[in-house]
Amino acid sequence: MTTGTITPYRSDVRAGRDGFGQLLRAEWTKFRTVRGWVIGMIAAAVVTVLLGLFAASGIGASCNGHACSVAVGPGGGAVTDSFYFVHRTLNGDGSITVRVTSLTGGATSDNPGGGGTAAQPWSKAGIIIKQGTGQGSAYAAMLVTGSHGVRMQYNYTGDTAGPAGAVSAASPRWLRLTRSGDTLTGYESANGRTWTRVGTVGLAGLSPAVQAGLFVSSPPYARVTSQHLFGSSGVTNGPTTATAVFDHVSTHGIGPGGAWRGQQLGGDTDLVQGGGYHQADGRFTVSGSGDIAPLVAGPATLGVTVEHVLAGAFAGLIVVVVVGAMFISAEYRRGMIRTTVTASPRRGRILVAKAIVIGAAAFVAALAAAATVVPLGEGMVRRNGNVVYPVAPLTEVRVVAGTAALIAVAAVLALAIGAILRRSAAAVTAVIVVIVLPYILARLAVLPVGAAQWLLRITPAAGFAIQQSLPQYPQVSNAYTPLNGYYPLAPWAGFAVLCGYAALALGLAIYLVRRRDA
Amino acid sequence: MSQARHAGSATMREALHAEWTKLRTTPGTIWLLIGVIALTVALSVAAAAAATCSSAGCGQDPAKVSLTGILLGQAVVVILAVLAIGGEYSTGMIRTTFAAMPRRTTVLAAKAAILTGLVLTAGTIAVFASVLAGRLILPGHGFIPAHGYPLLSLGDGPVLRAAAGSVLYLALIALLSLGAATAVRDSAAAIGAVLGLLYLFPIIAAVVTNPHWQRHLDQIGPMSAGLAIQATTGLRSLPLSPWAGLGVLAAWAAAALVAGGLLLRLRDA
Numbered sequence: 001m002t003t004g005t006i007t008p009y010r011s012d013v014r015a016g017r018d019g020f021g022q023l024l025r026a027e028w029t030k031f032r033t034v035r036g037w038v039i040g041m042i043a044a045a046v047v048t049v050l051l052g053l054f055a056a057s058g059i060g061a062s063c064n065g066h067a068c069s070v071a072v073g074p075g076g077g078a079v080t081d082s083f084y085f086v087h088r089t090l091n092g093d094g095s096i097t098v099r100v101t102s103l104t105g106g107a108t109s110d111n112p113g114g115g116g117t118a119a120q121p122w123s124k125a126g127i128i129i130k131q132g133t134g135q136g137s138a139y140a141a142m143l144v145t146g147s148h149g150v151r152m153q154y155n156y157t158g159d160t161a162g163p164a165g166a167v168s169a170a171s172p173r174w175l176r177l178t179r180s181g182d183t184l185t186g187y188e189s190a191n192g193r194t195w196t197r198v199g200t201v202g203l204a205g206l207s208p209a210v211q212a213g214l215f216v217s218s219p220p221y222a223r224v225t226s227q228h229l230f231g232s233s234g235v236t237n238g239p240t241t242a243t244a245v246f247d248h249v250s251t252h253g254i255g256p257g258g259a260w261r262g263q264q265l266g267g268d269t270d271l272v273q274g275g276g277y278h279q280a281d282g283r284f285t286v287s288g289s290g291d292i293a294p295l296v297a298g299p300a301t302l303g304v305t306v307e308h309v310l311a312g313a314f315a316g317l318i319v320v321v322v323v324g325a326m327f328i329s330a331e332y333r334r335g336m337i338r339t340t341v342t343a344s345p346r347r348g349r350i351l352v353a354k355a356i357v358i359g360a361a362a363f364v365a366a367l368a369a370a371a372t373v374v375p376l377g378e379g380m381v382r383r384n385g386n387v388v389y390p391v392a393p394l395t396e397v398r399v400v401a402g403t404a405a406l407i408a409v410a411a412v413l414a415l416a417i418g419a420i421l422r423r424s425a426a427a428v429t430a431v432i433v434v435i436v437l438p439y440i441l442a443r444l445a446v447l448p449v450g451a452a453q454w455l456l457r458i459t460p461a462a463g464f465a466i467q468q469s470l471p472q473y474p475q476v477s478n479a480y481t482p483l484n485g486y487y488p489l490a491p492w493a494g495f496a497v498l499c500g501y502a503a504l505a506l507g508l509a510i511y512l513v514r515r516r517d518a
Numbered sequence: 519m520s521q522a523r524h525a526g527s528a529t530m531r532e533a534l535h536a537e538w539t540k541l542r543t544t545p546g547t548i549w550l551l552i553g554v555i556a557l558t559v560a561l562s563v564a565a566a567a568a569a570t571c572s573s574a575g576c577g578q579d580p581a582k583v584s585l586t587g588i589l590l591g592q593a594v595v596v597i598l599a600v601l602a603i604g605g606e607y608s609t610g611m612i613r614t615t616f617a618a619m620p621r622r623t624t625v626l627a628a629k630a631a632i633l634t635g636l637v638l639t640a641g642t643i644a645v646f647a648s649v650l651a652g653r654l655i656l657p658g659h660g661f662i663p664a665h666g667y668p669l670l671s672l673g674d675g676p677v678l679r680a681a682a683g684s685v686l687y688l689a690l691i692a693l694l695s696l697g698a699a700t701a702v703r704d705s706a707a708a709i710g711a712v713l714g715l716l717y718l719f720p721i722i723a724a725v726v727t728n729p730h731w732q733r734h735l736d737q738i739g740p741m742s743a744g745l746a747i748q749a750t751t752g753l754r755s756l757p758l759s760p761w762a763g764l765g766v767l768a769a770w771a772a773a774a775l776v777a778g779g780l781l782l783r784l785r786d787a
Contacts, residue, residue, distance in 0.1 A: 051722065058735075060728030311725040315718055322710035329706065333608055424706035425597050425604065432713045433593045440717060444724050446586060451568035 051312030061385030082266025082290030084275030087213030094253020309377025324414030465494025558591030584652020604705030683747030697774025
């Protein structure tokens with residue numbers, strides 16, 4: 001017996017590199033060389049743009065007869081700035097103090113005989129210091145509301161709650177607003193002697209001469225009258241008015257020519273009724289209509305949101321889902337998967353590489369489409385006689401890039417489901433149904449609001465929240481329902497739900513692909 | 519000689535037999551049919567459980583609510599119908615089929631007939647169970663005679679029309695899908711096309727605010743028009759009458775089948 005060791009055969013050829021970069025390149029080559037898939041991605045972008053433009057051109061004129069414009073607040077968002085203002089010019093530092101003894105609702109077209117009734121929950125009466133009478137200018141106000149107590153509000157979106165309770169002759173409410181430089185401080189009192197600070201705000205760049213005075217507003221009402229086959233519904237809306245009585249009005253720091261002037265601000269729509277005021281024995285009776293608040297989308301507002309022109313993204317999503325599912329199922333159908341796993345035996349990494357390739361391709365196609373259709377569609381909507389709600393630039397970026405990301409994640413979800421089921425037909429149907437059907441059930445009023453909101457929390461359709469451009473404000477009464485474009489989850493939270501499903505599916509797919517025979 | 523004539527004369531019956539055998543022995547078929555029934559009934563039950571009617575004139579349509587599941591069940595019908603021919607293309611079986619039966623339109627007609635029979639059967643069970651669930655659940659949610667809603671019953675003309683129409687709706691969706699799959703020859707692409715056709719019309723109609731456009735989109739969309747058959751209340755506000763709506767879907771299905779049949783004759787398999 002020989003005792004020498006036998007050296008096993010080793011090939012002289014250097015081993016090929018097995019980096020993740022190589023794998024990515026291999027998958028990218030597979031994607032790019034199948035003509036149908038590349039055409040599919042381009043088609044996804046094209047249908048997104050075309051369908052978006054089609055929808056935009058079908059948005060009928062909504063501001064006939066009204067000035068077609070929306071006020072923009074200091075924060076860059078759309079605001080409504082219409083109320084009755086009884087004001088004087090305040091020069092430099094100073095303060096204004098009043099006592100509010102009543103706030104009641106007036107007659108409306110919905111309730112013609114109903115004078116002297118309860119005010120709307122968010123009817124407002126109080127004192128305000130405002131940069132000027134221009135639409136959307138900066139302000140801070142101390143006010144009483146119909147049923148939300150005393151508040152300090154500023155710059156349309158800011159809202160600080162004071163004590164609760166309605167005002168009446170038996171329980172009046174004292175309000176005070178003082179200005180010191182750029183800082184405004186609001187106080188309230190039940191008796192005019194002991195004051196409680198409600199809030200302090202800084203209004204940067206406030207000019208020395210500002211308008212200070214009394215104001216009353218009352219937001220329009222809206223009622224859904226009929227529900228149609230798929231969500232199109234009949235709505236009646238109209239203005240409401242409120243009347244407030246002020247006394248013990250005192251101001252400090254009023255310059256020369258400081259007579260009281262009454263003026264209706266904003267309100268060139270039929271949802272606002274002109275107001276007025278009456279002064280006798282130191283008592284001011286002011287009636288007003290409209291609202292001083294951020295704009296929200298709902299049956300009582302006219303206008304088009306950015307996401308309306310992105311409706312074509314659904315078509316793009318469906319096409320991308322088809323390509324995403326085929327990207328893996330075609331390997332199984334043609335037997336290519338055996339070559340793939342032979343070349344790269346670490347199977348989990350194959351799926352990750354595929355997900356990156358299909359996700360990136362879908363993202364680029366969808367981003368190009370969304371970035372094209374938003375400016376084109378908005379222009380079209382404006383030319384047709386509509387207002388497009390202005391949003392802050394970052395919000396617009398979030399809506400456009402978010403839509404692209406949504407489509408990219410849908411492609412990854414389709415890939416993962418395709419790898420789990422190994423069949424494109426079932427995978428395509430499953431992904432389209434879990435993303436699009438809940439949206440239809442929820443957004444198009446097939447289900448009641450509560451159920452609709454749950455669907456948009458727990459299904460992948462929650463991801464569409466990333467498209468919501470107008471935030472929800474507790475201090476503005478509105479039907480914040482899916483039908484009006486309001487999602488129950490915050491934009492990124494909703495998107496995270498979709499990503500969670502995609503991650504879960506990809507994890508399961510990796511587990512199965514490693515465990516199963518190819 | 520006699521053998522050749524025999525082959526020529528009895529093709530339709532043989533085609534039916536062949537298609538029935540193929541569909542029956544495909545492992546997925548039975549599960550897809552069970553899926554149609556289960557998902558339709560599940561969503562219908564969920565919709566009925568979520569619906570409430572607190573007062574008279576709450577504007578709800580109990581028949582429509584209890585048939586909501588059709589929206590989900592139709593997706594499984596689409597898979598079944600697309601795979602009936604798409605599966606043959608993906609495995610190459612289609613070449614064997616046409617070698618055995620050179621009359622391609624006969625093959626397509628046989629597939630359509632077998633598919634319609636299967637979907638009508640599954641659809642009838644699904645719709646019957648959905649209406650039964652609505653009948654049991656809805657009275658507990660305020661759909662009571664005091665609010666203007668008698669007990670849901672198939673003896674009631676409009677309810678029977680909504681139920682029977684929903685079964686026909688599923689069958690027409692199957693034919694539309696079969697036609698589309700024959701034209702496209704790829705299962706995934708055909709399913710994407712059919713689901714896009716069904717779901718996109720109502721989504722776009724909801725964005726468009728011009729009432730004329732909205733009405734026309736609801737009239738021509740295969741899903742929004744076809745589901746008009748489910749309406750039992752507020753018929754006058756519908757964009758088109760229930761049977762006309764189902765007719766629109768039938769026209770879509772016929773167009774898809776004709777296009778598929780023509781392409782089938784013209785192209786190589």
